Amino acid sequence: MNSLVEKINKLKQEKNAVILAHCYQNVEVDEVADFVGDSLYLSRKAKETDADIIVFAGVSFMAETAKLLSPNKKVLLPRLEAGCFMANMINVESLREFRAMHKGIPAVCYVNSTADIKAECDVCCTSSNAIDVVKNLGSDEVLFLPDTYLGKWVESQLKGKVKVHTYNGFCPTHLRLRAEDVKKSRLEHPNSKILAHPECHHTVSELADFVGSTKEIMEYVRKTNFSEYTIATEKGVFDRLQRDYKNKTFYLLSEKLVCQNMKWNTLDDIYNSLLREEHEITLDEETSQKAMACINKMFEITQPVLVK
Numbered sequence: 001m002n003s004l005v006e007k008i009n010k011l012k013q014e015k016n017a018v019i020l021a022h023c024y025q026n027v028e029v030d031e032v033a034d035f036v037g038d039s040l041y042l043s044r045k046a047k048e049t050d051a052d053i054i055v056f057a058g059v060s061f062m063a064e065t066a067k068l069l070s071p072n073k074k075v076l077l078p079r080l081e082a083g084c085f086m087a088n089m090i091n092v093e094s095l096r097e098f099r100a101m102h103k104g105i106p107a108v109c110y111v112n113s114t115a116d117i118k119a120e121c122d123v124c125c126t127s128s129n130a131i132d133v134v135k136n137l138g139s140d141e142v143l144f145l146p147d148t149y150l151g152k153w154v155e156s157q158l159k160g161k162v163k164v165h166t167y168n169g170f171c172p173t174h175l176r177l178r179a180e181d182v183k184k185s186r187l188e189h190p191n192s193k194i195l196a197h198p199e200c201h202h203t204v205s206e207l208a209d210f211v212g213s214t215k216e217i218m219e220y221v222r223k224t225n226f227s228e229y230t231i232a233t234e235k236g237v238f239d240r241l242q243r244d245y246k247n248k249t250f251y252l253l254s255e256k257l258v259c260q261n262m263k264w265n266t267l268d269d270i271y272n273s274l275l276r277e278e279h280e281i282t283l284d285e286e287t288s289q290k291a292m293a294c295i296n297k298m299f300e301i302t303q304p305v306l307v308k
């Protein structure tokens with residue numbers, strides 16, 4: 001066994017720590033992770049765990065969300081550089097301008113946003129529950145931020161029942177895909193099912209066989225019996241599917257589907273972060289309370305309340 005893995009596992013026991021890893025992380029991180037999944041799953045695990053320390057192998061907005069849900073736990077981000085390009089496309093000032101342009105319309109923020117942004121919005125969502133959140137909000141119009149493509153995809157799925165005004169943010173990783181990439185892939189692998197994330201450009205999503213969140217893409221592969229799948233989301237998902245389903249063939253739609261920010265965290269970084277308890281996430285009380293109200297609203301309107 002890798003001695004670094006052993007050392008991390010020993011430290012976890014000594015310090016009563018857990019490691020949460022997003023599916024876009026380098027796949028070797030799974031060797032030390034207690035839970036691996038998408039943002040919503042990891043948010044729930046952060047809340048449920050009775051560990052004293054959470055090491056979040058992901059990007060900063062995820063670690064912030066874990067801190068919001070577990071205010072009494074120490075939440076560590078192994079590498080401070082691990083931010084999210086999309087989350088950083090909006091700040092409080094630009095959000096207020098956006099809201100001022102559409103007065104009286106509730107604002108839905110994607111979980112891929114900072115705590116400051118969540119604190120100024122009415123309800124949060126993930127890519128797994130975005131349709132339900134917008135539908136259950138009961139408003140004819142909503143503001144959706146920061147991702148314009150997820151917002152427009154939600155609007156298309158609700159078939160005109162809700163007008164979605166989107167902010168102009170996007171995920172540079174998913175936006176690297178073009179419709180031409182999908183068409184080329186179809187020609188190369190005509191029997192393969194193309195599975196895309198709703199953060200992709202709409203011209204890509206429209207050509208896919210299935211559009212869904214990270215979790216939904218993984219569920220689709222688990223529940224179906226096709227022999228070939230083409231993955232149109234971050235490479236970490238492709239790596240895990242390839243590792244877990246040896247009897248199925250996977251293609252990554254493009255080698256460009258790598259989020260550099262998600263790849264910062266190495267096993268060394270995780271070890272050092274846990275050993276020194278460094279890069280702790282801290283949030284001020286007022287921001288935390290308002291951001292939690294935004295997250296709680298998501299749980300309230302999509303399922304039984306998990307967080308009081």
Ligand code: SF4
Binds near residue numbers: 173
């Ligand atoms: S894949 Fe896109 S949305 Fe996800 S962390 Fe990277 S930049 Fe942000």
